Amino acid sequence: MKLLIVDDSRTMRSILASYARPLGFTVTEAVDGKDALEQIARHQPFDAVLIDWDMPVMNGIELLRILRSNPTYANWKLMMVTAQSSMSAVTAAVEMGANDYLMKPLTEEMFQDKMRCLELVA
Amino acid sequence: MDASIQQQLIADLLVESFEGLDRYDHELLQIESGTAGADSLNVIFRVIHTIKGTAGCLGLSHIQRVAHTGENLLDLLRSGGISASPEMISALLKLSDALRSMLRSLEASGSEGDADHSPLISLLDRLQEPLGAVEPIVPAPVASPASSVVQSQCAEPIPATSAPGADAGFGFFDDDLAPVQMPEPLFPAPVPTPAPFPEAAAPSAGSGAGAAAGSPAASVSAGAPPAENAGRSNAEDSAIRVDVAHLDRLMNLVGELVLARNQILQKAGVVQDPTLLSTAQRLNVITTELQEGVMKTRMQPIGNVWTRFPRIVRDVSAELGKKVRLYMEGRETELDRTIIEAIKDPLIHIVRNAIDHGIESPERRVAAGKPEEGALVLRAYHEGGQVIIEIADDGAGINAEKVRARALRDGRITPEQAARMPDREAFNLVFLPGLSTAEKITNVSGRGVGMDVVKTNIERIGGSIELLSELGSGTTLRIKIPLTLAIIPALIVTSGGERFAIPQVSLVELVRIDTAGEGRGIESLYGAPVYRLRERLLPLAMLDRELGIVPAEAATPGSETGSNLIVLQADGRQFGLVVDEINDTQEIVVKPLSKIFRSLTCYAGATIMGDGRVALILDVLGLAQRAAVLSDATAQAAAVDPNRAASVLANREKLLLIEAGGGSRLAIPLSSVDRLEEFERSRFEWSGGRQVIQYRGGILPLVPLNRLVPNLPEPEESSDNAQVVVHSSGGRSVGILVGHVSDIVEEEGSERSAGDGSGLLGSTVIQGRVVDLFDPTRLHLSAH
Numbered sequence: 001m002k003l004l005i006v007d008d009s010r011t012m013r014s015i016l017a018s019y020a021r022p023l024g025f026t027v028t029e030a031v032d033g034k035d036a037l038e039q040i041a042r043h044q045p046f047d048a049v050l051i052d053w054d055m056p057v058m059n060g061i062e063l064l065r066i067l068r069s070n071p072t073y074a075n076w077k078l079m080m081v082t083a084q085s086s087m088s089a090v091t092a093a094v095e096m097g098a099n100d101y102l103m104k105p106l107t108e109e110m111f112q113d114k115m116r117c118l119e120l121v122a
Numbered sequence: 123m124d125a126s127i128q129q130q131l132i133a134d135l136l137v138e139s140f141e142g143l144d145r146y147d148h149e150l151l152q153i154e155s156g157t158a159g160a161d162s163l164n165v166i167f168r169v170i171h172t173i174k175g176t177a178g179c180l181g182l183s184h185i186q187r188v189a190h191t192g193e194n195l196l197d198l199l200r201s202g203g204i205s206a207s208p209e210m211i212s213a214l215l216k217l218s219d220a221l222r223s224m225l226r227s228l229e230a231s232g233s234e235g236d237a238d239h240s241p242l243i244s245l246l247d248r249l250q251e252p253l254g255a256v257e258p259i260v261p262a263p264v265a266s267p268a269s270s271v272v273q274s275q276c277a278e279p280i281p282a283t284s285a286p287g288a289d290a291g292f293g294f295f296d297d298d299l300a301p302v303q304m305p306e307p308l309f310p311a312p313v314p315t316p317a318p319f320p321e322a323a324a325p326s327a328g329s330g331a332g333a334a335a336g337s338p339a340a341s342v343s344a345g346a347p348p349a350e351n352a353g354r355s356n357a358e359d360s361a362i363r364v365d366v367a368h369l370d371r372l373m374n375l376v377g378e379l380v381l382a383r384n385q386i387l388q389k390a391g392v393v394q395d396p397t398l399l400s401t402a403q404r405l406n407v408i409t410t411e412l413q414e415g416v417m418k419t420r421m422q423p424i425g426n427v428w429t430r431f432p433r434i435v436r437d438v439s440a441e442l443g444k445k446v447r448l449y450m451e452g453r454e455t456e457l458d459r460t461i462i463e464a465i466k467d468p469l470i471h472i473v474r475n476a477i478d479h480g481i482e483s484p485e486r487r488v489a490a491g492k493p494e495e496g497a498l499v500l501r502a503y504h505e506g507g508q509v510i511i512e513i514a515d516d517g518a519g520i521n522a523e524k525v526r527a528r529a530l531r532d533g534r535i536t537p538e539q540a541a542r543m544p545d546r547e548a549f550n551l552v553f554l555p556g557l558s559t560a561e562k563i564t565n566v567s568g569r570g571v572g573m574d575v576v577k578t579n580i581e582r583i584g585g586s587i588e589l590l591s592e593l594g595s596g597t598t599l600r601i602k603i604p605l606t607l608a609i610i611p612a613l614i615v616t617s618g619g620e621r622f623a624i625p626q627v628s629l630v631e632l633v634r635i636d637t638a639g640e641g642r643g644i645e646s647l648y649g650a651p652v653y654r655l656r657e658r659l660l661p662l663a664m665l666d667r668e669l670g671i672v673p674a675e676a677a678t679p680g681s682e683t684g685s686n687l688i689v690l691q692a693d694g695r696q697f698g699l700v701v702d703e704i705n706d707t708q709e710i711v712v713k714p715l716s717k718i719f720r721s722l723t724c725y726a727g728a729t730i731m732g733d734g735r736v737a738l739i740l741d742v743l744g745l746a747q748r749a750a751v752l753s754d755a756t757a758q759a760a761a762v763d764p765n766r767a768a769s770v771l772a773n774r775e776k777l778l779l780i781e782a783g784g785g786s787r788l789a790i791p792l793s794s795v796d797r798l799e800e801f802e803r804s805r806f807e808w809s810g811g812r813q814v815i816q817y818r819g820g821i822l823p824l825v826p827l828n829r830l831v832p833n834l835p836e837p838e839e840s841s842d843n844a845q846v847v848v849h850s851s852g853g854r855s856v857g858i859l860v861g862h863v864s865d866i867v868e869e870e871g872s873e874r875s876a877g878d879g880s881g882l883l884g885s886t887v888i889q890g891r892v893v894d895l896f897d898p899t900r901l902h903l904s905a906h
Contacts, residue, residue: 009172105178
């Protein structure tokens, strides 16, 4: 299982990776949307991509749009990582093709739960 | 998460945050000097946003909270809602100082420190008000510190002083309240200059606002409706803001006081000293009043939260092109403030969802024969020690079939489960995390995104949420919140020599089971103990056995001589708990159990009794689950449906078939027949107005069957002998004069119809004929 974590915060990437590794994921990290596209070009395919909402250079929604407009990535699970503040933003992301979302602050249990929902782990 | 990983993550957070804050200061100063690049605001926003997000994930709630307030302000700045002023820059610099000090404390001591940052939070909140940006709807209350543009928040801790979702229409209420909420010493009397915030002194935002419309005090009195305003400002004058932590501490102390009082009262009862007794009584009264007083300080009417809803409903429905009328009932219902805080955001989310996914567009409503305008009802009331909040709409409802199909496709339920699952349960699948995906939002008229978050938040405060829906006519969400405060009334019982407390909330009634003799007490149904309580089978749990105080095989059910039965309610169903002794009801102080014992679901906590000994508080639901009195299908059916219960109990039992004369037939369960006797009528005697016969060295009262069962003909006394069914219960016997015993048959398990409440158990079909069933156990007492 390969997971790409896209977040401009190193700490956030570490947190997500620390949740993901025990579940058996191989983790690749990217610091923004543009970097994510480069990582994808180099290391694809991925089973899932966790995308932070607000990032410099290329934000998460833009990355989501690009990934979803390319049929190559149709089977990848795309999850938006967002602050809890905006439910309408989450709705928009889901309508744009995100498979699910993770809300900050999140716990390891929430993370595991969502991964199970997406059938990425048993 | 592993502690060392947590340590590592916190170290990462510290490094990244310090770096970020340096960049933040740098960019902020560039903005101030007018040399900032286009991206500066995005950079500083992102720094705070990241700190907030990562701190939240690592459980650093203070940092998260302070950062959150800053983030709101920066978001407004970034989106151009407001423009940066010098005092805003200095406030934002204070923000980075505050965050740095907390991070340093975290670095040094591992905790965020307990410095009070509420002045800063208030300041940042207040700066979010649009200066001079008067919303046209409300003309005067310009100085509204809370008539903000803040987006609504969901399930995120919001500083009490911020007023997200506040608005022009209701903004001026918040407006009025804002000074009350300030933690700093304030000047309640009308002061000439609006400077209630010492640290915002000089050319503060306050004066900026004041410049737009005179001093806040003046503008408020000019703008708000006079009567309302007068009442409010008086209330403000007499109100102060108290840190919740203080109230919690007070509550805790009162709890301890209650314990001490209970101990003294008990002592006083033993010592029999009149002086001590009267002093103790006084202490008792005062403690009770103090306790109520402290509890009251924490209570708030739910209407406080609801004031925001008319605007939310108006905005959301306008946005979606729907017409919705909002009704609110029970806004005075009071709740503990911590609970109010916790349900605020879930409620907003539910209301939005109801308008978005529940209520249809005007065209579709008209097409469905409904009024164009949808109705949304918010209702709150107290019920059985709980607060119930309902959010009901008259919209399209939820298609249970689609939810089932969806859950099935996601592998959440098996096909068998799906087939068996009643609609009511299917609806509640929408609370599963992840059932909120794109397809669901667009295709199913369900409530999609984030219902799992709502549910989690409700359950976190010990509440529950359920969804009822009818396709085409609407959906109701019912939230039940138990008032699990620190002090609860409880029933103290003894079992196996130990004392236990049972929260009064789950208590239905107390029953003394008299089993002086054999039989009519605890019965066994498929090996599980049950008790017949008013025509209903109650599944039973023996407390001592469930808790392992006595070994499970020590006694067989029903052998107790004189048991105490406590009828309890859990999860909407009832069951009986058998205990040795029922002692007393008491106010007890709930002490949480240590982590090690958390997995013991039978216990909700512990308390200290008057004599200083510890008693465990039973968790009724946990206990019921352990004893399987709720899940066992048979017991469940029995508890729910008395008629079915009787049939389950009696199915396939042997029946005594009686020709009652005049062609009537009657059947008596053989299990309630002790003996069949044939007596010579000449042996009948009269005693005390009743027919009796000497039988086995005693006197057996005799009752003709037609006295017990209505509409039976007089028994034919054609022969010299009478057939008598002897029935015994509780050490007594009675002889029932029946016409003629014709047969003993086995019931084929056919469904019985319900009895009519007289002596009849119901009817069944035997050998192709309808036969009434008569149960002597029910009439035993009246026969005496």
